[in-house]
Amino acid sequence: MASRKTSQRSQPDGDKYSVLLPTYNERENLPLIVWLLVKYFGESGYKYEIIVIDDGSPDGTLEVAEQLQQIYGEDKILLRPRAKKLGLGTAYIHGIKHATGNFIIIMDADLSHHPKFIPEFIEKQKEGNYDLVSGTRYRGNGGVYGWDLRRKIISRGANFVTQVLLRPGASDLTGSFRLYKKEVLESLVEQCVSKGYVFQMEMIVRARQLNFTIGEVPISFVDRVYGESKLGGNEIVSFLKGLLTLFATT
Amino acid sequence: MTKLLEWVGGVLVLGAAWALVTFDLLDLSLPQTYKEVAWPMPLYLLVTFGCYSLATVGYRVATFNDCEEAAKELQEQIKEAKEDLRKKGLKI
Ligand SMILES: Nc1nc2c(ncn2[C@@H]2O[C@H](COP(=O)(O)OP(=O)(O)O)[C@@H](O)[C@H]2O)c(=O)[nH]1
Numbered sequence A: 001m002a003s004r005k006t007s008q009r010s011q012p013d014g015d016k017y018s019v020l021l022p023t024y025n026e027r028e029n030l031p032l033i034v035w036l037l038v039k040y041f042g043e044s045g046y047k048y049e050i051i052v053i054d055d056g057s058p059d060g061t062l063e064v065a066e067q068l069q070q071i072y073g074e075d076k077i078l079l080r081p082r083a084k085k086l087g088l089g090t091a092y093i094h095g096i097k098h099a100t101g102n103f104i105i106i107m108d109a110d111l112s113h114h115p116k117f118i119p120e121f122i123e124k125q126k127e128g129n130y131d132l133v134s135g136t137r138y139r140g141n142g143g144v145y146g147w148d149l150r151r152k153i154i155s156r157g158a159n160f161v162t163q164v165l166l167r168p169g170a171s172d173l174t175g176s177f178r179l180y181k182k183e184v185l186e187s188l189v190e191q192c193v194s195k196g197y198v199f200q201m202e203m204i205v206r207a208r209q210l211n212f213t214i215g216e217v218p219i220s221f222v223d224r225v226y227g228e229s230k231l232g233g234n235e236i237v238s239f240l241k242g243l244l245t246l247f248a249t250t
Numbered sequence B: 001m002t003k004l005l006e007w008v009g010g011v012l013v014l015g016a017a018w019a020l021v022t023f024d025l026l027d028l029s030l031p032q033t034y035k036e037v038a039w040p041m042p043l044y045l046l047v048t049f050g051c052y053s054l055a056t057v058g059y060r061v062a063t064f065n066d067c068e069e070a071a072k073e074l075q076e077q078i079k080e081a082k083e084d085l086r087k088k089g090l091k092i
């Protein structure tokens, strides 16, 4: 039993990474994202745990999560479900409380954020001892898949307006694939008041305001294959509202 | 200071400088050409900024990477993952 450790490259430091996976109706995606996380963390040898925060998904996501816990072990997969859908922002707060790592990785469970970038995030963080590292679709080799021209124009346009008005010092504000020092995330979450979509934007704007350092890693964003997006609809309206709120308050 | 206040401050300073020259508020008896250049300046700046914005957004849309490779890689990995998970006893 004890010899299992030798198969992994040992890391000299004691860093541990807690991945927060908020899920709502992700029964098809959850096993796949967990499998990929285990694969890339296994290969890179960093210590980690995966915290699944399911909000009472009617499709039985939690039941799938329990099976995954059986397969990969209770030290790797932690289940911290909540009884009903209470939103993404509070899901993170709930997850942080149970995280034992000194770093926290936030990502979507819908496979649009690929775990292969996590080792890059970690290296980037170590390189400049950054307080947070943000994935970006808008720089370097970053990009998207499955977006039509209309969506690209809206995305780039919205990003440009945001850059001009807020000068946030980060290129991707609405993406939610990020690595934080735990105490940094805790203090940010405490300050942030927005809900849903705007939450990610407020987090990084406040980070800059509080003089936290930000590193960036280009990521490819592949639109979800299974299930459907829970946001959408009035996304543009809530984006504009959030932007103006941040413009007036930060 | 909020971003809103920064913007208001910036606009006020620029606006004051513009009014000073255009209407010669301090009676500096500036040459007439100064006034003629200053008067339409706000419009020029707006048009320039508009063009810059359109060009920038247009360029960025045109150069927005399509990650075909990433999508293909993901599809392969999904297949591999499903097979492996089935072997490990996952029932969906
Ligand atoms: N726990 C929890 N997770 C949520 C909730 N809403 C969305 N999610 C998850 O948050 C992630 C992003 O949501 P998604 O619908 O893909 O948003 P989009 O990528 O912006 O379209 C996914 O992993 C969802 O399952 C919620 O109310 N509670």
Ligand SMILES: [Mg+2]
Binding pocket: A108, A110, A112, A224, A229
């Ligand atoms: Mg998504």
